[in-house]
Amino acid sequence: MSLPTTTRAWSIREIRSDSFDGIVLQGNVPLPKLGERDVLVKIEAVSLNYRDLAIPRGLYPFVINLPVIPGSDCAGIVLATGSKVTRVSKGDRVCTLFNEHHLANPITPEAAASGLGGAVDGTLRDYAVFGDHCLVKAPSSLSAIEASTLTCAPLTAWNALYGLASNVLKAGDWVLAQGTGGVSLAAVQFAAAAGATVVATTSSDDKADELKKLGASHVINYNETPNWGEVARSLTPGGVGFDHILEIGGAASIAQSLKAIRMEGVITIIGFLTSSEKEPAVMDILNHVCIVRGIFVGSRQQFEEMNRAINSTKIRPVVDRNIFSFEDLKKAYQYQWERKHFGKVVIKIGN
CATH class of the missing domain: 3.40.50.720 (NAD(P)-binding Rossmann-like Domain)
Known part of the structure; x- marks a missing residue:
């Protein structure tokens, strides 16, 4: 089976203070070639944070670089790895790190400016290539939808x-x-x-x-x-x-x-x-x-500690009863904007 070379992706093209219409769905976005320390991930689910709503409405006070693929949180399956990747393997379920360079504390200015979905392209797409340093293995006790909630709020x-x-x-x-x-x-x-x-x-x-x-x-x-x-x-x-x-x-x-x-x-x-x-x-x-x-979320080291605790205690993240499709992203944004949710709002991607 050949690996994908393009992906669908949502993109924040402009700031709209009164709506989410500055976010557009694009098809056939090229994927970069896999480097020796890169990982190709098929994204299964993405969960939303208030930050995701704030960015396209111009309410986010930290670094953003438009246009940008939104979303920081996700769970996905590793499809392929570069030749020097040792932290994850093909078939592993992984989660993304919110700040891709925040590997351990203390946080640095470089790490603080590396937020997925704001400073760099994020998770709201079918496939993505990430450096292996900004991925952690998901807790084995959780489903993809549950694991997709861990990147920001629980951490x-x-x-x-x-x-x-x-x-x-x-x-x-x-x-x-x-x-x-x-x-x-x-x-x-x-x-x-x-x-x-x-x-x-x-x-x-x-x-x-x-x-x-x-x-x-x-x-x-x-x-x-x-x-x-x-x-x-x-x-x-x-x-x-x-x-x-x-x-x-x-x-x-x-x-x-x-x-x-x-x-x-x-x-x-x-x-x-x-x-x-x-x-x-x-x-x-x-x-x-x-x-x-x-504080500003947490480090990869803390993420791994948290996941071990989740596995041992069998804690299950609180997920809102409404799961949205990839195509209904703006409906999910509006649903959370209107505070109709209890628990994490999740977008399911693919089958």
């Missing part, structure tokens, strides 16, 4: 909980995860599996039961409880506060996270979803004697 959650050597997650810790986005859902699962007590926040009582099924011991509706930071803190033993807080809301919610954190606890700031006219001052961090840490 970011893993980095938040395990990426700071002096404050890694351990049994008995208290963890606060905000909202029901992909990072928070994965954090609830990872923390519960490690023996931590998890408190989750949500804007909807309908989602509270789902969060508890994933391992949350307590759920707070932040619309009904605006001062959720103090309420969450009161749940911890002696009211001392949380060991880990995943701060997803950004400037609009950091004040509540500071109220909830314990002394020497870690607040990990993730994403860029909201802004606030009154952002907390740096001195507020001193007043609470805590660590505030910003």
